[in-house]
Amino acid sequence: MQPSDTTETAAKDLAKAYEFRDVEDKWYQAWLEHKNFRAGMDPERPSYSIVIPPPNVTGVLHVGHALNNTLQDVLIRFRRMQGMNTLWLPGTDHAGIATQNVVERQLAAENTSRHEIGRRAFVERVWKWKEESGGQIIHQLKRLGCSCDWERERFTMDEGLSKAVREVFCRLYDEGLIYRGDYIINWCPRCHTALADLEVEHEPTDGKLYHIRYPLADGSGHLVVATTRPETMLGDTAVAVHPEDERFRDLPEKAVILPLANKKIPIVFDAHVEREFGSGALKVTPAHDLNDFEIGRRHDLPLLKVMDDSGTMNEAAGSYAGLDRFACRKQVVADLEAAGLLEKIEPHQHGVGHCYRCQTVVEPALSKQWFVKVKPLAEEAIRAVEQGETRIHPKSWENTYYSWMRDIRDWCISRQIWWGHQIPAWTCEACGELIVARIDPTSCSKCGANSLHQETDVLDTWFSSALWPFSTLGWPDDTKELAFFYPTSVLVTSFDILFFWVARMMMMGIHFMGRAPFADVYLHALVRDKHGQKMSKSKGNVMDPLVVMDQYGTDALRFTLAAFAAQGRDIRLSEERIEGYRHFINKLWNAARFSLMHIGTCAPPEPDRLEPAALDLPHRWILARLDRTTGEVIAALDNFRYNDAAAALYQFVWREFCDWYLEWIKPELYAEPGPGQEAARTVLFTVLETVLKLLHPFIPFVTEEIWHALPGDRQTIMTEGYPAPRAAWQSEAAEKEAALLMGVITGLRNIRSETGIHPSAEITAIVHCPDQVTEEMVAGHQQAIRALAKVGNLTARVAGERPKGAATYIYNDIVIFVPLEGLVDFDAELAKLDKEKSKTQVLLDKVNAKLSNPKFVDNAPAEVVAGEKEKQETLAAKLGKLDESMKRLAELKG
């Protein structure tokens, strides 16, 4: 495979530092050209599908999107490499209010408005905006490397999805699950639309509680009511008290005079009233408060609307008509005060509802709206999770899901805006018949008249999003895609839309497809601002992922996000951390450069033909480590533990492959050609190829770039098989032996550093081993010890003369000496050993205490006890060696 612009690809001599700028776009275009993202439908292979949480068509990529989509891309690339038919279905959401707001702002700038240009022109204008400026986030997702099947990109208002929406609406209506009625809903006076309960954000606000005297109608006194919204009193049609409240039992006449309006309203008895609150009397405004609405129903009270759709007082408010609700509040309070009817004003903290789109204070208002009766759907959705048809990760979210589903209230789905799916309902002007239909009717089905007018409301945006997992696959048609990819494998999303979206997809998916839409739901953390608030564009101090990608490269961002994914609820990306992982990318790059110098033009290795048993320790060791890492990465990804996978890979590449293995085999690589060198090259090549494949889902660009620099005819790494563990590569013996060798080398390096020996100076080392086997091991690896610790003269022996003037280091039961011919600072040496001794003693004491506790020995698993015994022996041996050495040093010191 070659990238499209073939200017400088096959260059095997790589730049000294990884230059992501040259690489990312090149490979992304190549993947697109080769259609590597296209979903296959091979019946022989399992399917793996994800539908993208569709970003708003108005959206701009923020860190939350970057996280969400990186996590999805990791899974999709991983499963694709594992050979599955992978579909990652992309698309955007029409985002009713948000998009309408954008275009309305444009119109305002042109000194016009949607009302002026009319509905048809407005909707056309939004479509035009969408075609020209919408969906820039799609380009940004490509920049992030997302391997979506772009040929299947959908939009919640495209033809197919609109058809699905209409079908669902009609079916639910026919089933009696959609109804229209007059209820108190949340009204946004700025957006001029109803909002669902979920779309109202309650913010604690320091308000005031006004205590107002309502004179009794017979003039014998007054009742005091308390309210936070005095302006609504103009709409009061009763005062309520608790039926068992002694204080109100003997009211002479069951009526009060509503101040300012000067009209008589009844006193009703209702158990909803809290006797302890305020004076125990509650003003009842059925048209502007949900509870009051319910009370009104129970007592057959009139509904009096005193406000219009913009939050302005209407004619029913008498002399207050025309005032904005907040201005009216001031005026009402002033007038009450003047009339001596204001008993007191208390500071009062309470939750005030705000529109989640524009933050305007929401007004509960009486209105005719469409609702979905969700209770029966919710019951099915609960069952699906209870029975494990859908698993939620992390599991702790299940309870949140259940409790919301159990207390669910009917869903208000109508919105009084213009951008969205217009409700397919018509009213006959002649006979008043309500017609709900899949195809626009031309005449009344009841009376035959053809004066029909369609409902002007549109549906809540989440109504169409709720159908996303099946509408995007062609439903209501019976498509191949639906059969193949539904239910989808996993939904990856952030927990803040668990109710808005996930819960509703569950309900709709089960109801219309008969099966829950996902096998797994993985909820990840939310990126918040520094105050712990949800991030919003209007606030500053928000990290822009596009800037990050420009600065550090996409792979660095992706790897960082994967490493961050463990966090429970909040993520705040730190730039330092991204920089740290850019260093990791560069490290990988340079390890590859180095490897390439030595691999030369080797034929690509055949891992199956590798015989580890015939190889030297470094090779056996690195293959064992690689195998372990492979197992860890796969297990981690199987369980959505991205951070574990990232950490395992980071650790392996940097700490084991680069720091130890490459240094270890350098002598062999630089030596004269021979079978040893041949083996080293082969293993090196194998490890590099394997690790690139393991890393590819996380950091696709740099891995692809290196992949193509390797010798051999190469297709994209994207479709290489993902590595799997190989029993033949496992070797605990090699891991143990290498650990011993590393201990000795580290000890020597420690001595060098502590005694100030120049890095380029060679030293003499004497290693005293506890037994013959150890001695042979150390002697057998003297080439490595010489190279890695800069040792000139190395002696390994079981016992023998302890050198006179020598720095000492004890590694378990091995004593390491570096003779320094009179240069040894005995006091410093003694102090060092003494410190080591006390540390060792503390550990040994702990182990001794454990092992002398019969309860531990009896109760702990055998392998834990055995482990402690081994530790005891090692520590005791070390302590013995430390004691000996200190005694010897004291003698030498004189």
Add this chain to the structure above:
RNA sequence: GGGCGAUUAACUCAGUGGUUAGAGUGCCACCUUCACACGGUGGAAGUCACAGGUUCGAAUCCCGUAUCGCCCACCA
């Protein structure tokens, strides 16, 4: 009013019953050694918020306290 989460190194965070609690960045010392200074080697740094409990064994499980934060909810 319910529910949930967090509290671990200077900073940002991993670590959900069993080695001497880890990572990135930062810090100290030495090193421009032929892949990499976006580097190497060695090192310092933590009463795992506090107080109890369960257990042979607790950062990890349970109870409580404190601080911070989130979600849900019709006390005006």
